[in-house]
Amino acid sequence: MLKIKSARVITTSPGRNFITLKIETEDGTFGLGDATLNGRELAVASYLQDHIIPCLIGRDAHQIEDIWQYLYKGAYWRRGPVTMSAIAAVDMALWDIKAKVAGLPLYQLLGGACREGNLVYAHANGESIEETLSEAKKYIALGYRAVRLQCGVPGLSSTYGVSKDKARYEPADADLPTENTWSTEKYLRIVPQLFAAAREELGWDIHLLHDAHHRMTPIEAARLAKDLEPYRLFWLEDAVPAENQANFRLIRQHSTTPLAVGEVFNSIWDCKQLIEEQLIDYIRATVVHAGGITHLRRIANLAALYNVRTGCHGATDLSPVTMAAALHFGLSIPNFGIQEYMHHTDETNAVFPHGYSFSDGYLHPGNSPGLGVDIDEDMAKEFPYKRAFLPVNRLEDGGMHDW
Ligand code: CS2
Ligand code: MG
Numbered sequence: 001m002l003k004i005k006s007a008r009v010i011t012t013s014p015g016r017n018f019i020t021l022k023i024e025t026e027d028g029t030f031g032l033g034d035a036t037l038n039g040r041e042l043a044v045a046s047y048l049q050d051h052i053i054p055c056l057i058g059r060d061a062h063q064i065e066d067i068w069q070y071l072y073k074g075a076y077w078r079r080g081p082v083t084m085s086a087i088a089a090v091d092m093a094l095w096d097i098k099a100k101v102a103g104l105p106l107y108q109l110l111g112g113a114c115r116e117g118n119l120v121y122a123h124a125n126g127e128s129i130e131e132t133l134s135e136a137k138k139y140i141a142l143g144y145r146a147v148r149l150q151c152g153v154p155g156l157s158s159t160y161g162v163s164k165d166k167a168r169y170e171p172a173d174a175d176l177p178t179e180n181t182w183s184t185e186k187y188l189r190i191v192p193q194l195f196a197a198a199r200e201e202l203g204w205d206i207h208l209l210h211d212a213h214h215r216m217t218p219i220e221a222a223r224l225a226k227d228l229e230p231y232r233l234f235w236l237e238d239a240v241p242a243e244n245q246a247n248f249r250l251i252r253q254h255s256t257t258p259l260a261v262g263e264v265f266n267s268i269w270d271c272k273q274l275i276e277e278q279l280i281d282y283i284r285a286t287v288v289h290a291g292g293i294t295h296l297r298r299i300a301n302l303a304a305l306y307n308v309r310t311g312c313h314g315a316t317d318l319s320p321v322t323m324a325a326a327l328h329f330g331l332s333i334p335n336f337g338i339q340e341y342m343h344h345t346d347e348t349n350a351v352f353p354h355g356y357s358f359s360d361g362y363l364h365p366g367n368s369p370g371l372g373v374d375i376d377e378d379m380a381k382e383f384p385y386k387r388a389f390l391p392v393n394r395l396e397d398g399g400m401h402d403w
Contacts, residue, residue, distance in 0.1 A: 002027065002061045002101065007053045007093075009035070009045045012380035015345030016170055017041045017388060018319045018352075020375055021048055021089040023097065025061050031096030032375060033089030034288045034321035037081055039172050039390040047086040056090065062101075064094045068294045084266035084291045091292025092325050092371070100370040106325070107365060110293070110332035117362030118330040120314075120341035121146035121209055121234075125162045125169060128152060129190075129197050136202060145361035146207035146234060146338060151194050155186045158391075160213040160403070168345065170316060171390050178391040182401050184220055191224060195231035207234040207338075209260075214238045214402040215393070218250035225255035234338070235260040235282050235311065241402055242270070248279035260284055263313035267291060268299050275306050282311035282337050288322040289313075293329055300333045309337030316342045320352035324373040327356050327365035339363060351379050 003026040010020045019041050021033040035044045052071060059067060071087045072078060099106040107113055122139040124147050126132035132151040139147050150161030158180050163169035191210065198208055210233060216224065221239035228236060237260040240247040251259060260282035265271055266289055274280045283303050290296050300310055310333065312326050323341075330336045341363060344352075354373040355366030366372040393401040 002029070002097070004056050004059050004061050007056050009049050009053075010375060010377060010380055011041070011045060011385045012351055012383045013386050014347035014351045014380070014383040016172065016316060016348070017385055018348070019045045019089075020319065020321060021093055022375065023056065023061065023090070023093040025097060029097050029100050031061075031093035031100070032321050032371065032373060033092035033096070033292075034319040034325070035085050035089035036288065036317060036319050036322075037085045038317035039388065040082065041385070043082045044085045044089075047082055048089060052086055052090060061094055061097050064091065064098065064294060067094065068292070072291070079267050079269065081264070081266050081289060084295075085289055088288050088290065088292040091294050092287060092321065095293050095325070096371040103369050105365060105367045105369060106328040106371055107331040110297075110328060113331045114334055115331060115336065117359070117364040118327050118336065118339045119145060119361060120339045120358070120363045121148050121207065123148050123150070123161070123169065123342055125150040126152070127162060129194050132194065133198060133201050136198065136206075140202065140206055143360045146209060148209040148211060149194055149198055150211060151190065153183070153187050153190050156181060156183060159187070160215075161211060168316075169342075172317065172388040174389055174391075175387055177389040180391050180393050180403070181396060182215060182393045183396050184216055187215070188220065188224055188227075192227040192231075195228055195233065199231050204232070209234045209237065211237040212239045214241045216240055218247045222251045222254035225251050225257040225259070228257050229255060233257055237261065237284070238263070242274070245271070245273040245279070248274060249277070252279055258282065260311045263289070265290055267295065268302060271299065272302070275303050275308050278306050278308070280308060282309055284311045284313050286313040286318060286322065287325040287329060288318055293325060296329060297333070300335060304333075304335040307335075309335045311337045312339050314340030314342060316344055316348075320344060320348065320354045321371065321373050321375075324354055324356055324365055324371040327363055328371065331365060347383065351376055351383065
């Protein structure tokens with residue numbers, strides 16, 4: 001028995017908002033969990049502070065599965081992004097504690113390493129195709145073996161994934177949601193040109209990825225997936241909104257471009273049909289939004305039965321605590337595909353010192369006990385929370401659309 005003595009929620013904003021749970025046990029061991037839900041951060045902070053922490057004190061920190069079931073079944077109101085991000089933070093922190101007590105890096109507790117490192121992909125974006133490809137060349141020169149390409153859409157003032165300033169793309173950028181204008185017709189014209197130019201200039205040895213960010217109808221997505229076939233993408237991501245999992249059947253009927261989905265998924269129920277019907281090739285559910293390592297392993301195990309691999313979300317709104325957990329998880333599962341790796345700000349990396357490192361296209365979690373990440377609480381205090389919303393999308397006729 002290792003009693004949970006205390007737990008607290010730490011809110012900080014070094015470049016962007018993060019919510020972190022810190023659990024401490026009677027012997028002074030502590031564990032960290034990420035609970036950041038972009039644009040809805042305080043909802044999860046309150047769920048933890050007001051509804052979960054009171055139930056944790058005095059429990060045996062080693063009983064990770066029982067505490068997971070207690071928080072999931074005990075909530076009565078199951079699933080959803082807020083609940084599952086809160087449960088995820090507790091789960092990550094308890095696995096961190098268990099590995100520290102065992103004196104092992106977490107991946108060793110999860111069954112050991114199945115590979116040398118986690119293949120990662122970087123983000124290259126630009127207003128024009130030329131700008132995007134020159135960004136891509138920078139990452140290739142750094143040793144990346146996979147790059148996601150996003151470029152501006154002629155005729156639209158802004159689009160997903162293209163940053164105003166080169167260094168950083170942070171979508172939650174305003175005190176109230178920015179309203180962007182979207183046109184799928186204009187988008188469908190430029191993307192095949194982007195990848196034709198990319199193969200021309202970058203060659204065929206680099207893995208190329210693209211994020212459609214949930215904006216097409218099934219037939220529009222089928223058309224794009226077909227148009228992109230000649231350029232052999234690693235994947236086309238979030239081609240359609242995925243509430244209706246059957247949406248992907250039409251894309252499958254028309255194209256062999258690999259499909260990835262799942263960053264907004266919160267439980268195995270959001271992807272069970274997609275995986276069992278083999279409508280996707282990569283599942284992007286993450287440790288922080290899909291109930292922690294305990295639940296994500298279930299999703300990965302189901303996916304393995306159907307030759308679906310993981311491609312976990314790793315944008316900057318997932319903290320270094322999630323990145324560390326994702327790398328331990330990724331190293332230990334047989335059906336790992338790729339890990340997204342968007343660089344955090346220097347301030348973020350200072351607030352969250354961590355042991356993971358990049359080499360030759362791969363990230364490795366490091367070998368220190370636990371997750372191998374910490375939080376500097378004094379420094380965190382220097383970056384107070386700042387309300388920030390994700391944008392919304394309206395079509396050119398003014399109608400609401402998926403962002
Ligand atoms: C994106 C994210 O990285 C991705 O694949 O879809 O940038 C996403 O827009 C943000 O995480 C939303 O908070
Ligand atoms: Mg995405």
